[in-house]
Structures are given as structure tokens and as C-alpha cells.
Amino acid sequence: MNKLNNTVYWVLPILYIVFGAKLVAAMGFSGDIAPAMAYKVGFSALLMALLLMSNKVKTVGLNLSVNLRVLPLFWPFAVLIIFTLSRPTASPSMVELLQLLVFTLSIGFIEEVVFRGLVFHWLAKHSKVKIVLLSSVIFGLFHGLNILSGDDIRVVGLQVFVAFSIGLVFAVIRMKDSSLLSVIVVHALIDFSEYAANGMSASSEFNEQTVVMWLVPGVVFFVWGLVLLYRLDNTPELKSTTVIN
Numbered sequence: 001m002n003k004l005n006n007t008v009y010w011v012l013p014i015l016y017i018v019f020g021a022k023l024v025a026a027m028g029f030s031g032d033i034a035p036a037m038a039y040k041v042g043f044s045a046l047l048m049a050l051l052l053m054s055n056k057v058k059t060v061g062l063n064l065s066v067n068l069r070v071l072p073l074f075w076p077f078a079v080l081i082i083f084t085l086s087r088p089t090a091s092p093s094m095v096e097l098l099q100l101l102v103f104t105l106s107i108g109f110i111e112e113v114v115f116r117g118l119v120f121h122w123l124a125k126h127s128k129v130k131i132v133l134l135s136s137v138i139f140g141l142f143h144g145l146n147i148l149s150g151d152d153i154r155v156v157g158l159q160v161f162v163a164f165s166i167g168l169v170f171a172v173i174r175m176k177d178s179s180l181l182s183v184i185v186v187h188a189l190i191d192f193s194e195y196a197a198n199g200m201s202a203s204s205e206f207n208e209q210t211v212v213m214w215l216v217p218g219v220v221f222f223v224w225g226l227v228l229l230y231r232l233d234n235t236p237e238l239k240s241t242t243v244i245n
Helices: 002-026 034-053 068-085 094-122 128-149 153-175 181-198 208-231
Strands: none
Touching: 002 034, 034 094, 068 153, 068 181, 068 208, 094 128, 094 153, 094 181, 128 153, 128 208, 153 181, 153 208
């Protein structure tokens, strides 16, 4: 029975990834934002259902016990969000902004549950530093899949670096907080500011502006992540900092 359940837990998400977009299209969603929003909301619902079925909701850190002391550690992302929103090139309507909010919250939920929840759980036997580094590498490489969308490989390389750097900071913060809530919200706000300011069709062209746009914040996040990692107490006991049971 356990083998059957484990198979279901893996097969259902794969089936959704393969057929979810067609399902959304069949339901009549159209436009730039609505189909993407519906797809992510559907995946979020499926992921939450699987977590409930497997009794892993608390294991991955889905609780409201946020450690407020970690909030100042998000300062580089607050600067990025404010800067991005201060230089808009798009003018979404109120309906589109609401759709973007739902869309980006779904992205934050899915990626944080997977990379700072399930991956943390699977790596629980390793040291804190190894968990932080391995989960960040996996998070970065995941964003390398953007190359399948036809993006310039050099731009994808920058995206992988930035994702790794963000993952580094998020993972250390996750180590200090038993809840995923803060990283989910900040993750969503980063994506929301980008889409709200620049639209859903971000340029994948490799040029000086693209390099600056990705590399400057990426380096800041990377350095800050290393500082936080250096300060991280590398003891084998994780229960005081994260929920991994």
C-alpha cells in the first residue's frame, strides 16, 4: 500500500504537468495571465491535497509559527521589490493585478514547499550547511529548464545563478524558521513586482541591460547568502530551527 501511495504521489504531479495546460485551455481561460494563474492554482491545490494525504503538511513547514526575527534578513529583496515597482514599463489593470497576485502566490507556494519543504525533508540527515547548499543548487538548476522555452542560454545561465543565490538566502532563513510562510510571501512579492512592473513577457534577449538586471541583484543575494551561511550554526540538530520529522 505504501508503494502504491508513493507511486500516486509522483504520478499525479507528472500527469498534471503534462496535461494541465490542455485542461486549463479546455476550461476557456484566455489572455496572458489567466491561463498561467489557473494552471498554477491547480498545481497548488494538487500539491496541498497530496501533502494532506501523506500527512506531510507540518513536515514541510506549512504552519503560522513565523519567526519574526528572520524578517530583517530579507532586506535585499525588499530593496529589489521597491526598485522594480518604482520603474514600471507595464500598466496592468486592477483585475490583472489581482490575477498576478494569485499567480505569484501560487508560484511561491509551489516552489517553497518543494525546495525549502520537501527537499529539506529529504536531505534531513545531512548537516545544515549541506542542506542549504544542495537545496540551493537544485533550485538553481530547476530554473535552467527555462532553456526549454527557447531563452538564450546566456540569459538562462544568469537566471540559474540568481535562483541559486536567492535559494541560498531563503534556505538559511528557512533553517532559522519553522514556518515556510515568510519565504512563500517574499518569493511571491519578488515575482509579483517583476510581472506587475514589466509584464508577463519578460525579455530573454542577452544584452547589457539584461546582464545588469540579473547580475547586480544576483551578486548582492549571493554575497548576503554567504554571510548568512557563514553565521549559520552547523550542528546536527535541526528540530529547533526547522520542522523535519
